[in-house]
Amino acid sequence: MSNHNLSRRWPTTLLAGVLASALFTTTYAAEEEIYTFFRAEELGYRIGDGDSFNWDAEGWVGGDYNKLWFKTEGERVNGNGVENAEVQLLYSRLIADFWDLQAGLRYDFNPEPERGFAVIGVEGLAPYWFEIDASAFISDQGDVSARFKAEYDLLLTQKLILSPLLEMNLAASSDEKRGVGSGLNDLELNLTLRYEVVREFAPYIGVSWERKYGQTADFARAEGEDIERTTFMVGVRFWF
Amino acid sequence: MSRYLFATAALLLATATQAATYDLTIGKTPVNVTGQPRKAITVNGQLPAPLLRFQEGEEVVLNVTNALDTDSSLHWHGFILPYTMDGAPGFGFAGIKPGETFTYRFKIQQSGTYWYHSHSDMQEQAGLYGPIIIEPVKPEPYRYDRDYVIMLSDWTDQKPHTVMSKLKKQSDYYNYSQQTVADFFREVSAKGWDAAVQNRLDWGQMRMMATDIADVAGYTFLVNGRTPEQNWSGLFKPGERVRLRLINGSAMSIFDVRIPGLKMTVVQADGNNVTPTPVDELRISVAETYDVIVQPQDDQAYTLFAESLDRAGYARATLTPREGMSGVIPELRPRPLLTMADMAGHGGMHHGSMAGMNHESMAGMEAETIDHSKMDHGSMAGMDHSSMAGMDHSTMNHGGAANAEQTPANQVKPNPQSGLYPTAANGGKFLIYNDLRAMTAYPGYRAPDREIEVRLTGNMERYIWTLNDEKFVDADPIRLKYGERVRLKLTNTTMMTHPIHLHGMWMQLDVGKGAFNPLKHVISVLPGQTVYADVSVDAKGEWPFHCHLLYHMHAGMMRKVIVDDSGASI
Numbered sequence: 001m002s003n004h005n006l007s008r009r010w011p012t013t014l015l016a017g018v019l020a021s022a023l024f025t026t027t028y029a030a031e032e033e034i035y036t037f038f039r040a041e042e043l044g045y046r047i048g049d050g051d052s053f054n055w056d057a058e059g060w061v062g063g064d065y066n067k068l069w070f071k072t073e074g075e076r077v078n079g080n081g082v083e084n085a086e087v088q089l090l091y092s093r094l095i096a097d098f099w100d101l102q103a104g105l106r107y108d109f110n111p112e113p114e115r116g117f118a119v120i121g122v123e124g125l126a127p128y129w130f131e132i133d134a135s136a137f138i139s140d141q142g143d144v145s146a147r148f149k150a151e152y153d154l155l156l157t158q159k160l161i162l163s164p165l166l167e168m169n170l171a172a173s174s175d176e177k178r179g180v181g182s183g184l185n186d187l188e189l190n191l192t193l194r195y196e197v198v199r200e201f202a203p204y205i206g207v208s209w210e211r212k213y214g215q216t217a218d219f220a221r222a223e224g225e226d227i228e229r230t231t232f233m234v235g236v237r238f239w240f
Numbered sequence: 241m242s243r244y245l246f247a248t249a250a251l252l253l254a255t256a257t258q259a260a261t262y263d264l265t266i267g268k269t270p271v272n273v274t275g276q277p278r279k280a281i282t283v284n285g286q287l288p289a290p291l292l293r294f295q296e297g298e299e300v301v302l303n304v305t306n307a308l309d310t311d312s313s314l315h316w317h318g319f320i321l322p323y324t325m326d327g328a329p330g331f332g333f334a335g336i337k338p339g340e341t342f343t344y345r346f347k348i349q350q351s352g353t354y355w356y357h358s359h360s361d362m363q364e365q366a367g368l369y370g371p372i373i374i375e376p377v378k379p380e381p382y383r384y385d386r387d388y389v390i391m392l393s394d395w396t397d398q399k400p401h402t403v404m405s406k407l408k409k410q411s412d413y414y415n416y417s418q419q420t421v422a423d424f425f426r427e428v429s430a431k432g433w434d435a436a437v438q439n440r441l442d443w444g445q446m447r448m449m450a451t452d453i454a455d456v457a458g459y460t461f462l463v464n465g466r467t468p469e470q471n472w473s474g475l476f477k478p479g480e481r482v483r484l485r486l487i488n489g490s491a492m493s494i495f496d497v498r499i500p501g502l503k504m505t506v507v508q509a510d511g512n513n514v515t516p517t518p519v520d521e522l523r524i525s526v527a528e529t530y531d532v533i534v535q536p537q538d539d540q541a542y543t544l545f546a547e548s549l550d551r552a553g554y555a556r557a558t559l560t561p562r563e564g565m566s567g568v569i570p571e572l573r574p575r576p577l578l579t580m581a582d583m584a585g586h587g588g589m590h591h592g593s594m595a596g597m598n599h600e601s602m603a604g605m606e607a608e609t610i611d612h613s614k615m616d617h618g619s620m621a622g623m624d625h626s627s628m629a630g631m632d633h634s635t636m637n638h639g640g641a642a643n644a645e646q647t648p649a650n651q652v653k654p655n656p657q658s659g660l661y662p663t664a665a666n667g668g669k670f671l672i673y674n675d676l677r678a679m680t681a682y683p684g685y686r687a688p689d690r691e692i693e694v695r696l697t698g699n700m701e702r703y704i705w706t707l708n709d710e711k712f713v714d715a716d717p718i719r720l721k722y723g724e725r726v727r728l729k730l731t732n733t734t735m736m737t738h739p740i741h742l743h744g745m746w747m748q749l750d751v752g753k754g755a756f757n758p759l760k761h762v763i764s765v766l767p768g769q770t771v772y773a774d775v776s777v778d779a780k781g782e783w784p785f786h787c788h789l790l791y792h793m794h795a796g797m798m799r800k801v802i803v804d805d806s807g808a809s810i
Contacts, residue, residue: 032713035408064704097699098447128444155420199413
């Protein structure tokens with residue numbers, strides 16, 4: 001599908017659709033149908049080199065081609081309070097069968113000082129079944145950074161799924177107040193095993209390995225923090 | 241010539257209405273199909289809706305009252321009638337509001353086996369479908385002693401909107417036959433490491449699944465509203481000829497139907513008589529009808545066994561000489577796996593691995609003039625011949641093509657390399673479209689005035705279904721001129737089978753039999769296949785043209801066809 005003429009009269013369609021769907025039941029999608037989605041990919045504890053509560057969730061409201069996305073992720077470290085917390089609000093548009101182009105705003109409540117960012121990214125399914133989320137950010141201080149996430153589902157059975165995940169953060173310049181150096185900031189590798197009791201609900205266990213690199217690692221050392229962390233993960237993944 | 245038509249049908253299905261005025265009320269009725277209490281949407285409290293029995297030539301008056309709290313409608317599937325009476329909301333008909341009664345009035349201009357169903361809000365998934373028998377004016381050219389309707393359907397305890405929502409959020413939600421690590425190693429031991437890895441890479445490259453046969457699972461398959469355990473039964477005396485009117489009233493399920501121990505002689509397809517053809521098994525796509533005659537000789541029970549195409553389950557009925565008997569229930573056959581031949585129409589495929597395709601022999605083919613992504617290599621069906629100047633067809637190995645000669649008729653044949661290739665369980669004859677030959681020549685047969693290509697398209701991952709890459713909500717209508725004859729070129733670029741339905745006018749499927757090509761209201765187009773059907777544009781108005789898989793239609797795989805005197809071309 002390359003050339004759709006769409007209900008891409010967005011955002012009018014999106015807004016009209018939201019209103020219409022609230023007011024009427026449609027016959028056969030004579031109007032663009034609006035759906036809402038929320039998924040917590042990670043909601044649980046990481047225990048080991050420092051215990052923490054972690055969340056990573058996203059959701060959207062919209063039609064087939066245009067959506068409003070919401071993403072949030074963060075970490076609350078026992079004894080230290082919330083170390084990281086960010087939210088993103090994005091407009092998302094289907095640009096190819098498997099890919100959405102997303103643009104909008106990100107706001108980090110932690111670490112301090114708080115920062116706002118403009119975001120542009122792509123999210124979708126790459127060949128060979130890799131789920132990809134790649135974003136570039138420019139902060140209100142003018143710092144450019146990027147994040148790349150890839151995840152793969154290996155079906156041990158129809159319901160027992162082993163899922164490796166890779167995440168890395170990069171920055172073009174340093175933002176020392178927030179402990180962000182230029183270059184590769186950090187790398188995270190997770191391996192989770194989840195059991196889909198139903199598609200929508202899956203408890204998981206896993207192991208996570210995180211490491212900071214380069215200048216970012218230097219900043220962490222200067223603060224007396226570890227630059228490497230290995231944890232055991234337990235929690236639930238769900239969507240509706 | 242003895243007939244027990246009325247007695248048996250009325251006894252076994254529902255109250256057969258005979259008057260020229262019919263009062264039908266759409267409402268909700270408690271049912272329990274799976275062990276969980278649910279409410280079905282019914283007509284006069286019946287699931288399926290009551291059998292309607294019309295006479296050819298009759299002026300019918302149908303008072304349809306909507307007792308639901310949402311809009312509803314009844315559509316007379318396959319009927320030739322004024323478009324305002326067709327019952328499709330948004331097509332010269334406003335639907336039936338809650339509490340209101342709509343009176344349908346039309347003259348019956350045809351005969352045979354048909355059905356009716358809601359055209360609103362996916363209500364047919366919730367039970368709003370029923371059979372119709374139209375008695376012909378002239379006696380039919382075959383005889384039979386008993387006459388039963390076999391209405392197949394798929395029941396789910398989930399609400400249709402819930403199903404749709406799940407599919408939009410996770411398109412493989414219902415597929416619990418995905419390939420696991422264990423499957424991979426089984427494949428390694430069967431085919432060897434390289435072949436197994438290559439196969440995974442091929443599917444992974446496309447991000448598609450070989451097990452993706454049906455979008456929705458969890459269905460209980462019904463015959464005349466009865467589960468396999470409830471075992472709908474019809475009586476016969478050995479030696480009698482029994483007419484079975486097979487109707488597929490499913491939302492999403494295609495069935496392979498057989499009666500072990502009996503030949504089925506196909507006498508009618510989509511309500512139109514065909515040259516009688518004995519078969520062992522047939523595939524009935526969604527919304528199609530087939531009439532078959534069987535002649536059980538022995539004093540034993542016979543099982544009518546209708547396996548869903550994905551082999552997830554079956555519908556079952558029994559023909560028995562005495563009440564209470566049941567025949568052997570066959571095992572379900574293994575779930576089929578799609579092959580690269582089924583992906584032939586898919587744009588993003590990996591060409592190197594195409595089974596049977598010989599690139600080396602494609603001499604004379606100018607690579608830069610040919611868009612491979614639009615080519616259907618498996619059956620050479622989706623090819624735009626006009627743009628392939630300089631290509632020497634004779635030197636090409638068309639891979640999956642069954643015959644070297646690429647006539648439209650040959651293209652209707654299933655590709656032998658398809659994972660869905662129909663094979664009779666007993667190794668005997670499996671009905672294909674090419675076997676259908678109309679009993680009488682179609683008077684409107686002539687060369688078409690023009691051709692319209694309709695590509696069957698979609699985005700499986702996001703569950704967006706389209707025609708020519710556009711959803712119904714976004715697309716302009718197809719405009720036809722009253723009196724013209726149009727050739728529809730239906731090119732399936734997806735890996736699913738799509739039963740394509742045109743309201744109000746017959747599609748004459750080109751199976752190479754000229755004026756004797758069969759008239760169909762539904763044409764089931766296989767993955768990667770292109771078929772041609774001619775339409776004599778003889779009915780003015782606004783008509784739906786859509787995939788009859790309910791969730792595909794709802795997702796947008798539909799067009800409005802407008803027929804008027806101007807017929808400004810699309």
